[in-house]
Amino acid sequence: MFPITQFLPQVLESLSHYNNLVLQAEPGAGKSTALPLSLIDAEWLGDKTIVMLEPRRVAAKSIAHYLAKQLGEKVGGRVGYQVKNDRKISKGTKLEIVTEGILTRRLQSDPELSDVGLIIFDEMHERSIHADLALMLALEVQQTIREDLKLLVMSATIDTDLISAYMDNAAVIKCPGRAYPVSVEYSQKDTIRSHASNLSSAVASALESVLSPDKCGDTLVFLPGQADIKRCLSEAVNMFRDQPGLVFLPLYGGLSIDQQERALVPDPSGKRRIIFTTNIAETSLTIEGVTAVIDSGLEKVLIYDPASGMTRLDTHYISKASAEQRKGRAGRIQAGACIRLWSEAKYHSLKDYQGEEILSADLANLVLDLCQWGLTDYHSINWLTPPPIAHFDTAKDLLVSIGLLTDKGKATPLGEKASKLGLHPRLAAMLLQAKSPIEQAIACELAAYISEGDIFYNRRGVDIIERLIAIQDYKADKKSAMQSWPLKAAIVEQALTASRSLKNIIKASTKPTFFSLIELQEHVGKLLLIAYPDRLAKRRSDNCGRYQMANGRGAMLFDDDPLFGADWLVISDCNGQKKEGHIYAAAALALDDIHESIGHLLVEESVYQLDDKKQNIVGRKLSRYRALTLSTKPLANIPPEAFHACLNTLLQSEGLKLLNWTPKCECWLARAIWLGEVLESFPKISQSLLFETIDEWLLPYISDVKSLAQLKKVNIYELLVGILSWEQQQLLEQEAPLVYVTPSDKKVPIVYDKNQGPTVSVRLQEMFGELESPKIGGNNVPLRFELLSPAQRPIQTTSDLANFWNTSYFDVAKEMRGRYPRHRWPEQPLLEKPGHSIKHRRR
The missing domain is CATH 3.40.50.300 (P-loop containing nucleotide triphosphate hydrolases)
Structure with missing residues (x-):
């Protein structure tokens, strides 16, 4: 009971x-x-x-x-x-x-x-x-x-x-449950997650303990995935080959029904079963006779990346709840034992419950079902656990791109049909948009293959067409195909059953159909592209196995792959790394195939940019799909508005050097910027303002300009001056003058340095008679003087000439007399006549 x-x-x-x-x-x-x-x-x-x-x-x-x-x-x-x-x-x-x-x-x-x-x-x-x-x-x-x-x-x-x-x-x-006491033994290390060899050796060591002659009953070994099961099972068979009373069995979803049944029922000859399983055996399944559990503490989890639209299979530690479920398997019929291949400290750090799939999975199916139900607004849905809104929106965008949703989130007629097929929306869209009878038949087989998983035991390249050829061989002669190809017969049978079911649903012929290589090459790439338009991939360069996908992500082929060198691929399976992931399943296709499959998604646009060699703006007409450029053609003529728009963009990136930007322009801009900062009545001017208002002061006056060479001939200085009114121009000349006139009537340029302020570099003797520093900028800012030696080197800098003449001048003069005795360094500089530095000869 x-x-x-x-x-x-x-x-x-x-x-x-x-x-x-x-x-x-x-x-x-x-x-x-x-x-x-x-x-x-x-x-x-x-x-x-x-x-x-x-x-x-x-x-x-x-x-x-x-x-x-x-x-x-x-x-x-x-x-x-x-x-x-x-x-x-x-x-x-x-x-x-x-x-x-x-x-x-x-x-x-x-x-x-x-x-x-x-x-x-x-x-x-x-x-x-x-x-x-x-x-x-x-x-x-x-x-x-x-x-x-x-x-x-x-x-x-x-x-x-x-x-x-x-x-x-x-x-x-x-x-409460029906459970006998289960002893728990922990490992001292937590290294199994990153080293497959460590996991194998840890399992082998644990098996030696639970399979000792003084113990009885079957053993469940929980491992994260199929590859781990095959590796550990193979090593166990070899390790215990001298013990005929043991039978080693796998248990996971990809096995045939007969193989699964063999693991679920007691061995007919009474042998002790050692069942290597994934988390499929945690709950629900009745597995009689188990008295020991070896738990890796790991599971495979699909993680979805909304940025790439792809999922990756990660290995994670299980939750405490899952650990208890696994342990409980050992105490159903008698007291049992559980060996955990991780430390007790690690157990206490595990999360309490299993993570909700909705937080990390591809939501395309969910969103299509919700929209079909009439629930299109994320915020109005009665979530048990709300998914990340970014995942929800990405799924919506995908469904729109493959024709299953309208822009407003309502299911299209195609979407209504797709929701009834029991397929991922990508594959449903592919199946429903197949046109001819042969396309429909291939689409059914292709959808079934992708849904059921890879039919090969080991990697033989990524070409999906090769898999479909193997399926054709299997349909013709199972025995011969099993000898020629590394086939998982159970998966092939499931795929064929699924294919027949899909044919029934879409009312296609269910008669056995055999496809030639030519037929598969003609249709598979185009069909896949309907399902995976965002994973259209273009080779980055010649002799390269690196690709860029339409979603902006990178992907790589192994160097020895038969598809290496294909210019265009459509990828159905990639490991979803953030930068570049390895391709696991793909088909090659031609440019014409792309236009035929997703021509309605392509965007034609004209692009204009600077050609460094020609030193001119050139135009090209591009055919694009998202991040990819499919083709490009040169444009003979560039419309003025396009030239101006491109010029505006170039000026933002290249700067004003593209214009006839002379030192005179640079000086005018420095004066205007400075005066705008010190005088409220003068407008604020800056280089960024020139960029922002380029369509006001520049573009209207260069409507006839069609090349950078012509642009270089435009008098930019006149256009700059034209920004100001007449009154403002006069104010600029008066309050931010170009030159300073010395007491000796010599004109010296004023440098409007943004850090030091307006500065005049002049020989000290030219300044005799200038009693104090002149002021500009509305009589607010004294000029800064950089007083030079006879060798034109700075010997003093001051903005206060009056103080200089009365204080530090005498120290400067004393030092300079020793260096330059032939030049004037008078004791009374304010009475000295300005002008030449050298003393006059006495006659």
Whole structure:
């Protein structure tokens, strides 16, 4: 008897009075296996059915078979299931176990769910996007058109307060699990995350401990991904090859049903099973006989980058809740052991619950479903956990670009059809826009291949066409194809099943079709581009495997890849690094293919820029798609407005040197800037102001100018002076004069230095008779004098001549007499006649 059994009356009673319930049942309680069968005969259910959501196909089918067996029936009777491309449900089915996407599409097509009385959300702690969306839509249906619809959320580890509040303060029932004590052993190191070899050796060491002769029972080894499973399993088989009583088995989503079943049931010959699995075995799946768990503490997580529109598969530490789920697998039938390949300190640093998928995933499917439901405004949606708005907006933009949404966020007719296909919107758009029968057939096979995953065991280049050729060979002769290609037969079979299903949906011929290499080369690139326009990629340079994608990101081919050297690629799989990621799946295509597939997205524009060699502004007509330039043609004539706009831009970047900018212009600008700072009655002028008002003082006067050479002949000084009124010009000449006239009537330029102020450099003897420093700028600023020696070197700087003559002059004169005895250094400079420096000879 399961622990949940004693809570069944409470669950039934709660659901008979209330529509919403949250059940937290610890591992082994029987919530997924004992509870559903007890509900199918509930009086309040009547003739309606129960729909139970499971996050994974293998779990959904496994539970359905188990429950049907408990009733002494085959699947498809009172207990049935529906997963992608596989359905076993009859008119007499009372309990339907489905994967999450199935319920979403059902809600879209039949919002009332008139034949459903209860929806069970199992393993809600995983917080998948589909589960969050299905719960959101189900609550809305319940609150609007189906007040009698009941919702039950279940999990072993879940934030019950959060879920209860979201479900209008639903009641919460907590049930203990059936668990024997499980001892926990920690590692002393946390190095496994970055070193695959360390992980393999750590697993091998742990297996030696749990497989000792004095112990019994099966072992679950939790690893992050398929590659880790294959590597560790291979090393274990070699390590324990002398122990015939052991059988080593993989368990992950990409295996065939038969391979998965072998891992789920006890070995018929009684051998001890060592099952190497991903987090697929954390919950839901019933795996009998397990008494030991070896936990890497790691899992693979898809991380979405909205800037590139791509996802990458990262390895992360699991949550404490997941660690407890895994540990609990060892204590279902007797006391067990759990070896954690990380330190106890690391355990305490783990987050409490698994991260919500909606925070880090591609939201294209979610946004299309929401828009189809009529929910287009991010801020008005009743989120359980709101996703990053940047991810939401990026998904919207993608859906608009592939024709599934209007600019206002409403589903187009194409988008309405796409939401019913059960495909990623990219692939749905590709499938629905395929035109000819052969294009439709290839599109079905291509969509199925991409959805199911790579069919090759090892890397053989990135060309998708090569994969499709291998599938053609498999369809013609399975045995021969398996010898010629490194095929994953289970994945190929799943892809072929999915392809047939898609053909049925779009009403294409389901007869076996074989495609030639020429046909695939003609159509695959164009079809992929419909789905992945943002991943159109252009080779950066000759003899290079580096590409730039339309989304602005970089991508790289391995040097030995057969597609190396292709000018254009469309990439369906790339590892999504921020700068340049490796390409894993792509197809080559020609420029004509691009125009045929996404010609409506291309933008024609004229671009004008400075040609350094020609020293002129030249024009080109570009055909662009986002960050990529597809083609360019020179323009013979440049419209005046384009020339002026380009000139304006160039002046901002290159500066005024493009103009006939003479020292006279520079001097005028310095004087005007200075006077505007010291005299309120004079306008504020600056170089930035000249740039900002260039269309007022320059462009109207160069309408006939068509080249930089002609521009260089324009008298810019006259245009600058014209900025000022007559009165302002006179004020500038008076208060910021060009020259200073010495007492000896010599004209010396005034330098308007922005740091030192107006400065005159003059030989000291020229200043005899100038009793004090003259003032300019409205009589506010004394001139600064840089007094020079006979060798034209500065010997004193002052803005106060009166003080200089009465103080420091005498020290200067004393020193200079020794250096320059032939020059005048009088004791009474104020009485001395200004002029020449050298003394007059006596006759």
